[in-house]
Amino acid sequence: MPALLLYLLQVNVGLTLFYATYQLVLRQTTFYRLNRLFLVSGLLLSGLLPLVDLASLLEEKQQLYQTVQNFAPYWQMPLPVAPAEQGFDVWLIPVVLFWLGAGVMVCRFLLQMASLYAIHRKADRASYQGIKYREVQARLAPFSFGKAIYFNPRQHPQKDWLPILQHEHTHVREWHTLDILLIEITTLFNWFNPAVWLLRKSLKQNLEFLTDQRTLEAGIDRKQYQFSLLHTAGVSPLSFTTSFSFPSLKHRIKMMNKAPSAQAQKVRFLAVLPLLFSGLIACHGIAGTSSELGGILPQENSLQTVPTQDHYEAFLKRNPAVKRITWSGQAIQVYLKSGETEQYASTPEGIAQAEKKYGALPGPPPPPPVPAAAPLAPEAAMAPPPPPPPFRKDWPKEFLERNPSVKGFTGSEDTFYVLLKNGEIETFDQSPAGVAALEKKYGPLPAPPPPVRAKVGVSTSQEEKLFPPVVKKKFSPPVIKRQEAKNLPPDYQDFLKRNPTVNHIYWTENSFHVVLKSGTNEVFPKSEAGYKAAEKKYGKLPASPPPPPIHDLPLPQPAPKPKN
Structure with a gap:
C-alpha cells in the first residue's frame, strides 16, 4: 500500500x-x-x-530484524537477477481518485474565499452600541470571519440588532474562525469519509451552542434572543464562516433551555x-x-528477492566516492576509494543513517542454497561466530596523548580496526590508500608488539593474521670477517651507512631480521605490511639479500619457550 x-x-x-x-x-x-x-x-x-x-x-525497541537469520557474511557483488515484469499498479487508481476529489474541494474552497473577498470589498464600516461591523448590501445572514462581522441591518428589526451583533462578537472574541478553518482543511483532504462531514457539522453546531451560552450569560434576554434566531432562519450563510442563523434552530433552542450538566x-x-x-x-x-x-521480513511470494546488477551499479554511479558496499551479519560496510571504511549497524536506524548519506542502498543478497548432499550438522549450525580479534590497549603514552579518543587497536588479514572510547569501531583496509588515510587521521602508528603466544591446543592462525608484529630479541651478533664487507652489494653497503646502529640484516623463509650492534634482533614478517614497517624505521631496504656471512662463532640458538 x-x-x-x-x-x-x-x-x-x-x-x-x-x-x-x-x-x-x-x-x-x-x-x-x-x-x-x-x-x-x-x-x-x-x-x-x-x-x-x-x-x-x-x-522498548524490539529488534525484530534480529529474528531473521543473518546470512551472507560477506558480499562482494549482488547476484544478477532478471527484473520482474512491471504490471499495472492497482493502487494507482485510489491515489488518482483521491487527488481528483481533493482538487475539486480545493477549487470549491478558493471560490468561497473569492466570494468572501468580494463581499468584504463592497461592505462599509459601521458600529452599533460599541460593536464594530461591516455593513453589507446583499441579502445575507449575519456572519463573522476572522475579526470582522458582516451584517445587513435593513434585513432585521432594530430590536434584533444587539442580540445578533453580540452573538457574532462572541464568535470573533473567542477566535472560532480558527476551528472552522481547521475542519474545512481537514474536509478538503478527507472528503471521501462520511464521518468527516458529520464531524464538521457537529463542530460548527457545538460552536453555536457555546456562543449562545456565552451571549445569554452576557445579559441578553433569552426570549428576545430566540425570536431573533427565528427571524434570521432560512438564509444560508457561507460554509466556512460562523453564522447567527446556523441551521438546526430547534436543537439550538432546546440546548439553550436545557439545564446545565452536573459537574460530575x-x-x-x-x-x-x-x-x-x-x-x-x-x-x-x-x-x-x-x-x-x-x-x-523476507517475502516468500516476491517476484524479485535479490538486488539486480543494475541496482548495485546505480548506487555506485550515484556515489562516485564509494568503491564497494558489503553486508555482514550485524553491519553494513561502505568502502570508499580514499581507503576509509564506514560501518553502519544492520538496524532500521543504521540503514536510515546510511541512506541519508548515500541514498537508497542495494539490498543484501539471498542466502546461499544449502547442498542437499551435505546438510549442516546441528552443532555447526548452532556454533557461535568466531570472536573478533583482540584489541591492544597498552599503546605508547605518546600515541595515546595524540589521540585521546582511541581506546584500542587491532588488525586482521586485510583490515585495521580502531576502537574508540565511545564504543564505536572505525575500519581501514590495508591498501596503501587505507594506510595513508589511517595515518592521516591518527598520525604515525607505533611499532606493534610481539605476538601473544597461544595457549596449548588453541590455534594461532587468527593471531598471525593481525597487524604484523615486530619482535625484539636479545641476540649475540655473529662475528663477521672484515673481508666480507668488500663482498656486500652496493645497496646493502648504503643501507648500513644510513643506519650506523645496524650490524647486518638477513632473510629467512618467512621473515627478515635486522640485527643491531647492541645485540637486539628485530624480526619483520615477509609481507607488505612488514616491509612498510621496516622501511618506515630504516629507510629503503636492500633489493637482494647479501651473501651468507662467514662466522667465527656459531649463531646462538634461541632460548627454549617456557612451558605453560
Whole structure:
C-alpha cells in the first residue's frame, strides 16, 4: 500500500473514533467549551499522530530484524537477477481518485474565499452600541470571519440588532474562525469519509451552542434572543464562516433551555480520553508494524528477492566516492576509494543513517542454497561466530596523548580496526590508500608488539593474521670477517651507512631480521605490511639479500619457550 493511502487510512480511523465518541458520550452535555477542546484535539491528533514514531516513544525497541537469520557474511557483488515484469499498479487508481476529489474541494474552497473577498470589498464600516461591523448590501445572514462581522441591518428589526451583533462578537472574541478553518482543511483532504462531514457539522453546531451560552450569560434576554434566531432562519450563510442563523434552530433552542450538566458528568472526559488514545495508538501500531515487517521480513511470494546488477551499479554511479558496499551479519560496510571504511549497524536506524548519506542502498543478497548432499550438522549450525580479534590497549603514552579518543587497536588479514572510547569501531583496509588515510587521521602508528603466544591446543592462525608484529630479541651478533664487507652489494653497503646502529640484516623463509650492534634482533614478517614497517624505521631496504656471512662463532640458538 502506498504511504499516502496508509497515512489517510490512519487519519480517517482516528477521525471516525473521535466522532463516534463525541456522538455517543459527550454530545448531550452542556460542557461546550470542553467539547470544543475535545473536537479540536481530535482533528490535530488524528492528523499528526500517524507522523510520530510511537515505537521509540512508548515502548522498548524490539529488534525484530534480529529474528531473521543473518546470512551472507560477506558480499562482494549482488547476484544478477532478471527484473520482474512491471504490471499495472492497482493502487494507482485510489491515489488518482483521491487527488481528483481533493482538487475539486480545493477549487470549491478558493471560490468561497473569492466570494468572501468580494463581499468584504463592497461592505462599509459601521458600529452599533460599541460593536464594530461591516455593513453589507446583499441579502445575507449575519456572519463573522476572522475579526470582522458582516451584517445587513435593513434585513432585521432594530430590536434584533444587539442580540445578533453580540452573538457574532462572541464568535470573533473567542477566535472560532480558527476551528472552522481547521475542519474545512481537514474536509478538503478527507472528503471521501462520511464521518468527516458529520464531524464538521457537529463542530460548527457545538460552536453555536457555546456562543449562545456565552451571549445569554452576557445579559441578553433569552426570549428576545430566540425570536431573533427565528427571524434570521432560512438564509444560508457561507460554509466556512460562523453564522447567527446556523441551521438546526430547534436543537439550538432546546440546548439553550436545557439545564446545565452536573459537574460530575465531567468524569466522562476522564474515562473517554485514555480509551480513545489507546485505540488510536493500537491502530497506528498495527499499521506501522505491518509496514516495518513488510520491509524487513523476507517475502516468500516476491517476484524479485535479490538486488539486480543494475541496482548495485546505480548506487555506485550515484556515489562516485564509494568503491564497494558489503553486508555482514550485524553491519553494513561502505568502502570508499580514499581507503576509509564506514560501518553502519544492520538496524532500521543504521540503514536510515546510511541512506541519508548515500541514498537508497542495494539490498543484501539471498542466502546461499544449502547442498542437499551435505546438510549442516546441528552443532555447526548452532556454533557461535568466531570472536573478533583482540584489541591492544597498552599503546605508547605518546600515541595515546595524540589521540585521546582511541581506546584500542587491532588488525586482521586485510583490515585495521580502531576502537574508540565511545564504543564505536572505525575500519581501514590495508591498501596503501587505507594506510595513508589511517595515518592521516591518527598520525604515525607505533611499532606493534610481539605476538601473544597461544595457549596449548588453541590455534594461532587468527593471531598471525593481525597487524604484523615486530619482535625484539636479545641476540649475540655473529662475528663477521672484515673481508666480507668488500663482498656486500652496493645497496646493502648504503643501507648500513644510513643506519650506523645496524650490524647486518638477513632473510629467512618467512621473515627478515635486522640485527643491531647492541645485540637486539628485530624480526619483520615477509609481507607488505612488514616491509612498510621496516622501511618506515630504516629507510629503503636492500633489493637482494647479501651473501651468507662467514662466522667465527656459531649463531646462538634461541632460548627454549617456557612451558605453560
